[in-house]
Amino acid sequence: MPFISTRGGMQPQSFSETLLEGLAPDGGLAVPDVMPEVDGETLERWRALTYPQLATEVLGLFATDIPREDLARMTAAAYADFPDGVVPLRRVDDDLTLVGLSEGPTLAFKDMAMQFLGQVLEYTLERQGSVLNILGATSGDTGSAAEHALRGKERVAVFMLSPQGRMSAFQRAQMFSLDDANVHNIAVEGVFDDCQNLVKKLAGDLDFKRAQHLGAVNSINLARITAQTVYYFWAWLRATDAGGWTEVSFTVPSGNFGNILSGFFAKQMGLPIRRLVLAANENNVLDEFFRTGVYRPRSAAQTLATSSPSMDISKASNLERFIFELVDRDPARVVGAWDDLEAQGFFDFSAEQPRFTEEFGIVSGTSTHEDRLATIRDVYEASGEVIDPHTADGVKVAREYVEPGVPMLVLETAKPEKFAETIHEAIGVELAYAPELRAMLDAPQRVTEMPDDEHALRAFIEENALH
Secondary structure, three states, X not given: OOXXXXXXXXXXXXXXXXXXXXXXXXXXXXXXXXXXXXXXXXXXXXXXXXXXXXXXXXXXXXXXXXXXXHHHHHHHHHOOOOOOOOOOEEEOOOOEEEEOOOOOOOOEOHHHHXXXXXXXXXXXXXXXXXXXXXXXXXXXXXXXHHHHHHOOOOOEEEEEXXXXXXXXXXXXXXXXXOOOOOEEEEEEOOOHHHHHXXXXXXXXXXXXXXXXXXXXXXXXXXXXXXXXXXXXHHHHHHHOOOOOOOOEEEEXXXXXXXXXXXXXXXXXHOOOEEEEEEEEOOOOHHHHHHHHOEEOOOOOOOOOOOOOHHHOOOOOOOHHHHHHHHOOOOHHHHHHHHHHHHHHOOEEOHHHHHHHHHOOOEEEEEOOHHHHHHHHHHHHHHHOOOOOHHHHHHHHHHOOOOEOOEOEEEEOOEOHHHHHHHHHHHHOOOOOOXXXXXXXXXXXXXXXXXXXXXXXXXXXXXHHOOO
């Protein structure tokens, strides 16, 4: 299957080529030239598969340049350290079911794609005899998931930017306690969007990108998006009865628009999804966009530090892939929207806003600190289940869109242990840490602090990159 750029300036590439490229050479994002389709007969055939087997089938529709037996070996290895079932579904109440995505090594949904990405990156680099220096930005969970998936890899180095003081203590420990030589943590003065802007500046410098063998593991990497589509299929197959064509709705806590974009891909592929419900926190730029059609990112100073920090994002990188479909895959209109954003600080698709729900099934809502505390408390009192603050944002907004006869599935974001202070504030419970987690929290931390300075980052990468 060929992949093209949202901005029209890239020759069609294979899955493996887009995997190593990250940002397209023209500054756009890779998307399938034609979205693969799945029919009801195929879905029924998939019901009996294990999660690695299902991942092989779904990813095989995109990664057509990788032999099926190699893909099957990589998916088996990627999910070997997950418990049986990999993605459990758990009822919260009569209306909502949680899709358990935090069973991996870093206790967050990012492991679901990142563990596969670690396998396929190593495989592709070995076939090509090359190396890759991953440059990424994280608001919390992406960084630790990437580092744990890629630590110790001989052909990969990781340079992960994070905003100083904007992650939980647990998230910092998961990243900064790693002492692998190929992992470089860089704490940047500023917010996540500043980190993301630095990544985009360096990735957009093609000479520097090629000289330093730069790649990406943020959700701009198409392999992340395609790997995440798998659990939408898995959840649908377990929430519906055999032989039916039941529609379900998914609610997704959203920051960078990558996780919900995977659901959008699954819907385009033919999975019977009625609604994709976007749940935002106080940094609700995406909620405002889907309600009004006007996209107006906030400045770093306007981006709030909240108790669901992984969603403290104002500029959602993956929104460009949705805009590409909204404008009927016209690259000129995509470029025009981003030109408007650069010139006036916003772009306006209010004329197309009715299509968001009517055609694409996307709706949205906002959750605040008080909302998430109340939701954590309500869920705990009703079911004994403790959910993390991001998942609480999802549950709060999901309840606004429950429809009779339509199962509502909420994507879990992380284990509550990663946000112990907020959990204690909500329900007064001190979460117990397993010995290995306590050892991680107490371990020495290794991190380089850096100003929001493109030149300082360039120099650091030049000094430490693999060649």
